[in-house]
Amino acid sequence: MALALLGGSPVRTRPFSAWPVSGADEEHALGDVLRSGVWGGYHPSVKALERAFADLHEVPYAVSCANGTVALEVALRAAGVGRDDEVIVPPFTFVASATAVLLCGAAPVFADIDPHTLNLSPRAAEAAITPRTRALVVVHFGGRPAEMDAFTDLARRHELKLVEDCAHAHGARWLGTPVGAWGDAGTFSFQGFKLMTAGEGGMIVTRSADVAELCWSYCNQGRRPDGGWFEHVRLGTNYRMTGFQAVVLQAQLRRLADQTRVRAANVAYFRTGLRNFPGFAMDAEDPRIEQHPYYLVTLRCRPASLSGLPRDRAVEAMQAEGIPAKPTYPYPLYRNPLFRRESGVLGRGERSRAPQDYAQLVLPEAERVCRDGIWLSHNLFLGDRADVDDILLAIEKVQQGASLLLASRSHAARPSR
Numbered sequence: 001m002a003l004a005l006l007g008g009s010p011v012r013t014r015p016f017s018a019w020p021v022s023g024a025d026e027e028h029a030l031g032d033v034l035r036s037g038v039w040g041g042y043h044p045s046v047k048a049l050e051r052a053f054a055d056l057h058e059v060p061y062a063v064s065c066a067n068g069t070v071a072l073e074v075a076l077r078a079a080g081v082g083r084d085d086e087v088i089v090p091p092f093t094f095v096a097s098a099t100a101v102l103l104c105g106a107a108p109v110f111a112d113i114d115p116h117t118l119n120l121s122p123r124a125a126e127a128a129i130t131p132r133t134r135a136l137v138v139v140h141f142g143g144r145p146a147e148m149d150a151f152t153d154l155a156r157r158h159e160l161k162l163v164e165d166c167a168h169a170h171g172a173r174w175l176g177t178p179v180g181a182w183g184d185a186g187t188f189s190f191q192g193f194k195l196m197t198a199g200e201g202g203m204i205v206t207r208s209a210d211v212a213e214l215c216w217s218y219c220n221q222g223r224r225p226d227g228g229w230f231e232h233v234r235l236g237t238n239y240r241m242t243g244f245q246a247v248v249l250q251a252q253l254r255r256l257a258d259q260t261r262v263r264a265a266n267v268a269y270f271r272t273g274l275r276n277f278p279g280f281a282m283d284a285e286d287p288r289i290e291q292h293p294y295y296l297v298t299l300r301c302r303p304a305s306l307s308g309l310p311r312d313r314a315v316e317a318m319q320a321e322g323i324p325a326k327p328t329y330p331y332p333l334y335r336n337p338l339f340r341r342e343s344g345v346l347g348r349g350e351r352s353r354a355p356q357d358y359a360q361l362v363l364p365e366a367e368r369v370c371r372d373g374i375w376l377s378h379n380l381f382l383g384d385r386a387d388v389d390d391i392l393l394a395i396e397k398v399q400q401g402a403s404l405l406l407a408s409r410s411h412a413a414r415p416s417r
């Protein structure tokens, strides 16, 4: 079994399951919206989607909006986050988890992740609390629910607001309760690669009538739900979702449970097979996770068990085998140029507004997973066991050929004539 990177034939040449998935449901519903003449945010499907999405997450309220970034910003504002506040966020996540805080005029404070869950560590979060801390943003990274019992306890003891970034975690459940239902609000994204998608879109779920009303108002020009069309009681904007998005998302919601079941079964099978390959590790199963939608599977590359083969070379070898594995984020969020002092993002010259010197920050667990993490995306697990067997076979080839791959590296690095 020669490695494809070294001239052998690849494990796989056909593609994995495509994403997004759509069918007659989406097509018919889009035609209905088109013919209704109500194309914008006042099509009845928007309210129907909100109802169904609230039910899925077992909360009384859901407010739709334009995307997941706006959902976070609006949820944080509704939770009372504003100027001069600090909000604790994890550094191993998509940039929106932190920029939404900045868009509210507040400052993100990064606290390290737990090496096993890859979610914000409750202990690190607690250690980052200062008198200016107003809220926590907890991300259910890759679909794995964060330790919400610990975070709700932390928020209660320190009187902090708790916003769950559920952009990867549609329908996930922890200890009997869905994500989004633990905190003051939970936010979702329906961007093109997310587990339910209309290309773009977002949702805020909450148990609080007040938070729901504020979120609705911010997304609807500062109106009151029962107020006049031209009566604006606060500074809001137009963050509405359209009827076209809502009907597509209703159809996507009907597919979610089956797709989640398929992914869970395939990941369980993958997990068992992976035990034979010490160069690649995966987080342990956790009985407190009741539903894990597996937006991303993050493998940890262990060069010590791969003859010292670097992560990037292992990824390259998997890709050559026809498996679209990817390295994780290149660096933790705080290393982005956005967070350099000269970007002015925290206000030029207002030193007091920068709670951390982001350029000097080193959060070891986030740094580590940016060096050794490998992502397998959800669509790889939406097919059958033969797909999973191919991923495992590619991993087996890399495991067994690691020293050959390492030797070939110096070869490839030789300057060409």
Ligand SMILES: *Cc1c(COP(=O)(O)O)cnc(C)c1O
Pocket (backbone or CB within 6 Å): 067, 068, 069, 070, 093, 094, 096, 097, 139, 165, 167, 168, 188, 189, 190, 191, 200, 201, 202
């Ligand atoms: C996708 C994503 C968002 C933002 O969602 P958009 O709909 O793209 O604005 C926020 N947080 C996380 C963790 C995400 O992956």
